[in-house]
Amino acid sequence: xxxxxxxxxxxxxxxxxxxxxxxxxxxxxxxxxxxxxxxxxxxxxxxxxxxxxxxxxxxxxxxxxxxxxxxxxxxxxxxxxxxxxxxxxxxxxxxxxxxxxxxxxxxxxxxxxxxxxxxxxxxxxxxxxxxxxxxxxxxxxxxxxxxxxxxxxxxxxxxxxxxxxxxxxxxxxxxxxxxxxxxxxxxxxxxxxxxxxxxxxxxxxxxxxxxxxxxxxxxxxxxxxxxxxxxxxxxxxxxxxxxxxxxxxxxxxxxxxxxxxxxxxxxxxxxxxxxxxxxxxxxxxxxxxxxxxxxxxxxxxxxxxxxxxxxxxxxxxxxxxxxxxxxxxxxxxxxxxxxxxxxxxxxxxxxx
Numbered sequence: 325x326x327x328x329x330x331x332x333x334x335x336x337x338x339x340x341x342x343x344x345x346x347x348x349x350x351x352x353x354x355x356x357x358x359x360x361x362x363x364x365x366x367x368x369x370x371x372x373x374x375x376x377x378x379x380x381x382x383x384x385x386x387x388x389x390x391x392x393x394x395x396x397x398x399x400x401x402x403x404x405x406x407x408x409x410x411x412x413x414x415x416x417x418x419x420x421x422x423x424x425x426x427x428x429x430x431x432x433x434x435x436x437x438x439x440x441x442x443x444x445x446x447x448x449x450x451x452x453x454x455x456x457x458x459x460x461x462x463x464x465x466x467x468x469x470x471x472x473x474x475x476x477x478x479x480x481x482x483x484x485x486x487x488x489x490x491x492x493x494x495x496x497x498x499x500x501x502x503x504x505x506x507x508x509x510x511x512x513x514x515x516x517x518x519x520x521x522x523x524x525x526x527x528x529x530x531x532x533x534x535x536x537x538x539x540x541x542x543x544x545x546x547x548x549x550x551x552x553x554x555x556x557x558x559x560x561x562x563x564x565x566x567x568x569x570x571x572x573x574x575x576x577x578x579x580x581x582x583x584x585x586x587x588x589x590x591x592x593x594x595x596x597x598x599x600x601x602x603x604x605x606x607x608x609x610x611x612x613x614x615x616x617x618x619x620x621x622x623x624x625x626x627x628x629x630x631x632x633x634x635x636x637x638x639x640x641x642x643x644x645x646x647x648x649x650x651x652x653x654x655x656x657x658x659x660x661x662x663x664x665x666x667x668x669x670x671x672x673x674x675x676x
Contacts, residue, residue, distance in 0.1 A: 328435035331462045331627070335431075335438060337652055342440065342464070344431060347413035349378075351429050351440050354654070360397075361415060363442025364426035365390065365505055368632075378402055380417055382425025382540055386505065389536050404453065420444040421455035422609050423506030424537060430458055438462045439623070445608065446615040447479065450513040451506070451542050455619075463625040464652070467633030468610040469588055476588060476612040482605045483514045486562070489582055489603055494560045499581040501567040501599065504530050506609050508564050509537045511586050512544045514607070515562070525550040525558065527565035527574065555579040571600050588612070617641055 336343045341353040349359040356373030363369055363379070365386035370379075372395040377384065381401040388395070402408055404427060407416035412434075417427035422443040429440040439460040446455050469476075490498055502508040508530045515524065523546040526534060534547055550563050559579045569575060570583050585601035588608025596604040611619065616638060620628060628649045630638045635651035642649035 328461070329433055331436055331438050334433055334436075335462075337654060341654055342652070344413055344433075346433055347410040347415070347431075349410060351431075352442065359410075361429050362387070363420065363429055363440065364422055366423070366443070369442060373397070376400055378408070378415065380404060380425045380427050383427070384425075385536060385540060386425060386533070389532060390505075404456075418456040418458050419453035421446065421449060421452060424452045424509070424540060424542065426452060428456070428458060430460070436461050438464065439625075440464045441466055441619075443468070443610055444619075445611045446619065447476075449510055449609075450517060451509045451537065457619070457622045459623060460625050462627045462629060463620065463623045464629045464631060465616065465619065465638070466610065467616060467630050467635050467638045469608065469612050470616055470630070470634035470638040472613050472637070474588065474591055474612045475614055476591070476606055476608050479514055479607055480518060482586075482607050483511070483518055485603065486584060486605060487515075487518060487520060489584075490560065490562065493582060496580040496582050497555075497558045497560070497578045498562045498603075499570060499575055499578055499583050500562060500564050500605070501570045501583070501585040501587075501601070502530070502564050504533050504566055507586055507607070509534060509542060509544060510609065511564065511605075511607060512547070513542070516543075516545050520562075521545065522561070523548045525553070525561055525563040527563070527569055529566045529569070530564055550578075567599065620647065 334345050340350055340355050340357055342351045349361055350357045351361045352363055352369040353360050358375040360374040361378045365383050370387050372391040374397045376398040378400040384399045384401055402417050404417050404419050407414050414432040416430045418430055420426040420428050420442050431438045437460040439458050443466050444455050502511050512524055525548050582602050583600055584603035584605055585599045586605040586607040589595040590604035590606045628642050629652050631652040631654050639649040639651055
């Protein structure tokens with residue numbers, strides 16, 4: 325009987341990203357390749373120009389909305405829990421709990437199973453399926469917030485801060501910086517869960533993906549464009565905008581805005597100050613330190629590979645507990661915040 329194939333013999337780190345040699349495909353490649361498995365729609369994982377893309381239907385819809393006519397890739401939808409065999413490698417997708425459509429890539433070949441987490445979080449999110457623990461031989465995990473200092477508070481506490489500020493300053497507008505994919509919709513859904521039923525106002529750069537979430541079955545309540553409204557109409561209201569709009573000329577039209585920013589990085593005071601966030605909200609779509617370490621314990625792999633983030637700390641944690649671990653140097657990771665944080669696409673400001 326043959327021994328299971330060692331994962332390092334069939335999964336390779338290349339200039340384009342993680343490559344499955346027997347299946348001849350890449351997972352979240354950093355540039356266009358003939359065939360890609362894409363875990364979710366954020367720009368540091370999903371890129372245009374591939375020959376073929378395998379992903380969940382929701383991720384493919386997000387990629388179509390973001391890339392439009394720029395992308396001619398053959399789409400290969402795969403629902404969570406289904407599997408397909410590519411050149412002898414069995415590929416399935418398990419929920420990752422990061423954003424709508426996000427998935428872990430589960431790869432099986434010659435008796436060996438590897439799970440590529442993509443980005444993930446462990447707490448409940450009304451806009452996407454929760455993370456699913458998949459036992460495996462090797463777990464390839466992100467470590468965006470892979471330091472013990474990053475322990476995210478409960479979401480309801482952070483959103484509660486926003487609602488208390490709205491009540492305290494009824495004459496002012498509250499401007500909340502949120503990334504267009506995932507964070508904006510999650511903040512909206514959390515506000516609705518806490519009973520906020522007033523209309524929410526959107527910068528033009530957030531409208532298309534919020535509309536898509538609604539089309540895909542995520543109820544966000546009443547949303548209105550912030551464009552064209554006078555200052556008086558926005559007094560006491562909540563406006564969501566991409567982070568790049570918080571301190572640009574667009575925000576000057578708002579009535580004495582209280583500037584907030586929703587991000588796991590708001591745990592770092594220097595980051596909040598850099599953003600000009602008067603009201604930092606620690607709301608993250610990534611696992612914090614406790615969630616990362618809990619996940620390693622629950623998945624119970626024989627080995628862990630760590631990528632994009634604070635790899636060294638999580639590698640140290642794993643090795644001190646007898647779990648072999650190493651860092652992967654993948655090109656193009658760790659840029660997610662900067663890419664999603666960039667200014668709106670050309671013309672977006674005019675539509676805001």
